[in-house]
Amino acid sequence: MMMMMMMMMRLWVRWILCRVVSAPGKVLITGAYLVLERPNAGLVLSTSARFYAIVRPIHSDVAPDSWSWSWADVKVLSPQMFTETTYKLSLRDSHLRKVAGDGSSVFVEQALQLAVAAAKARLQHATSDAQDLLRKLVLQGLEITILGSNNFYSFRKQIEASGLPIMTSSLASIPSFSPITSNSGSIQPGDHAIALPEVAKTGLGSSAAMTTAVVAGILQYLGGVKLAVHGESKEEETELELVHMVSQAAHCAAQGKVGSGFDVSSAVFGSQRYVRFSPSVLLSAQAGGRLVTPLELVKQVLTADWDAERLPYALPPGLVLMVGEPGFGGSHTPSMVGAVQAWRKADPVTANPVWVALAEANQGVERGLLHLMECAESRHAYNTVLEGCCTSSSDKWKYLFGDTPERLEIVEALLETRQAFINVRSLLRHVGEAANVPIEPPSQTALLDATMDMSGVLLAGVPGAGGFDAVFAVVLGNTVREQVDAEWSRRGVLSLSVQEDPQGVSLELCDPRIDRSSS
Known part of the structure; x- marks a missing residue:
């Protein structure tokens, strides 16, 4: 009986400490190709399709000798891909080292290590109690579950196999966060042969939304930011600025090049008129973050002269x-x-x-x-x-x-x-x-x-x-x-069953898997 009560207590502690953050996909309606160059603008709409990062501790507490540890445990779960990957995170410089699993994503890895580094940088001048709490949370380990709305991926094969019509209503009948199918080879519609991406996607900016959700989820969990709840009043701009800078750096480091950044910006701030930042602010990240440690990269990014321009935007009523x-x-x-x-x-x-x-x-x-x-x-x-x-x-x-x-x-x-x-x-x-x-x-x-x-x-x-x-x-x-x-x-x-959702990255009140409308 006592053992059962202790087990229930540990589960309760893990749930109380859980944080769920979401970030939206996007549709760029104007600015194609031009948005790569300042001062050209793009109109980008954020959507109801969202990526979710659920962050909770691995261990219910830390061992008495944790003061001597130099590495913390990290686990990344992707139920839609049936993968589980474990890592060790350096407490010194936030570098991530893979231990086991075959589901690693360079976008998730960069988001993880840069977000932890950013939380440390954000709290370096905070009270000793805040810094001690941050260290304890990291030592308890980080378990990150990543979920993407069905609208980010193609489910045509499943719909066709079930004999349903190719319509929104058929897509809505597929369970939320269903397993993702992969492409193979290439196709030739008309005069153009095209190589297919590894996963059959719908073009809503899945990598940017996923990167942003992971960055924001970890920062929220570790106390680096305080995000507003989805659908409620917006958070302070300074909170989102930190998420934006770190997400842009992580996305750039994962790609190995500096893109326009409109997809990450809309994932953070929502629908907007966007003018890109000067590429020089992410030169260190362009090399995939290999030239500096995550902590050094974050310090460079946070002190850079970010000159992106954005104005809040939404479609007119109706x-x-x-x-x-x-x-x-x-x-x-x-x-x-x-x-x-x-x-x-x-x-x-x-x-x-x-x-x-x-x-x-x-x-x-x-x-x-x-x-x-x-x-x-x-x-x-x-x-x-x-x-x-x-x-x-x-x-x-x-x-x-x-x-x-x-x-x-x-x-x-x-x-x-x-x-x-x-x-x-x-x-x-x-x-x-x-x-x-x-x-x-x-x-x-x-x-x-x-x-x-x-x-x-x-x-x-x-x-x-x-x-x-x-x-x-x-x-x-x-x-x-x-x-x-x-x-x-x-x-x-x-x-697709998406509509415009002008709000960007947000705190969610519960695990999206218990809310059927989330996908």
Whole structure:
């Protein structure tokens, strides 16, 4: 009886000390390729698809001789991949050494060691009690369970095998956090053969969301930050800044190169207008963090001059984000970006004017959406116009709903946004043809044109670098969403069960596996 009570007490202590943090996936609707260079901006929407990091102690207490230990235990669990990996963490410099298991991820490893190092750096001037608590928590060991929403991964094979239609409702019938399938080989849709990524993904930025969730989860657990609960008031900007800097460094070190960072920024701060930081702030991380210890890298990152620019952003009221999976298993974004950069370098005379025109078209989309946000202040007229436009093609909007100056302004804002985005698509196709990469391949063009011809559809395009991994649409309300879902299904495109969620990294109140709606 006593043994059972002690065991229950240990489990209770582990649960009380548990911390669950989530970070969202993203959709970049403007800024493809240009966002790599300052001062070009990108509009990025964070989504309801989230990665979760559940952090709890391995041991219920520490041994009396723990003062002499130089290594702590770490365990990483990935139930969706059926993997468990154990490590030893250096108490001196936060370096991680693998002990056993075959499920290691360089993104998780970098996030782990840099987050612990950042917690130490954050608390180095704190009280001795706070520092003692940090040391105790590390010595108790860190168990990190990582879960990703089903929307990050392709479940078409399971849906097809079950005989269900390729629709959102079928995806919703799959249990949350289901096992992930892998790709193999390559496919050739149309004229382009594409190498498939190892895991069949949907292009929502899984590595950035996972890295951010792990960094934030460990920092929250060790007392380095205090995050706001998901759906409640936002945390102080300084709390998120620490998560952002460390997550960018970890993601960069894992990739071995400095990317644009918009995916990590949206995972931390949520939907935003983003201008990248100067790459020089992460030069030490670019070498994969091999040139310095995790503690040294974190100190460099925390004292760097971060000059990224961001403005909070969300779609105007009534506009609904949709994301579809065409079923090709994904595209290899780095190779596409490399090909576009090579073309620009080889033929600047042709490329530079296209770049300028693309920047102007992106700004046109921004202006149009901001105009719509202003129009939404006239709530009755705005809702009336959106409801009417849901049942008509865009070429009729102005004639049917421009009968008063107030309504005409709303319709014109819709049409200017739509036309600017049509220009963006046209220019991106031109870039793809010139660089010989499938930014918007013919199969996607046919799908997107058909989608934009539907009543109530404002925009439809390929997010981010484009390719075959995803399409998105912005539609005027949920009724139109259902219609697009049916049309996409008819064309073999699976509409994901995601929507815009403007909030970034957040503290969760419970394990997401007990909440079916989390995926």
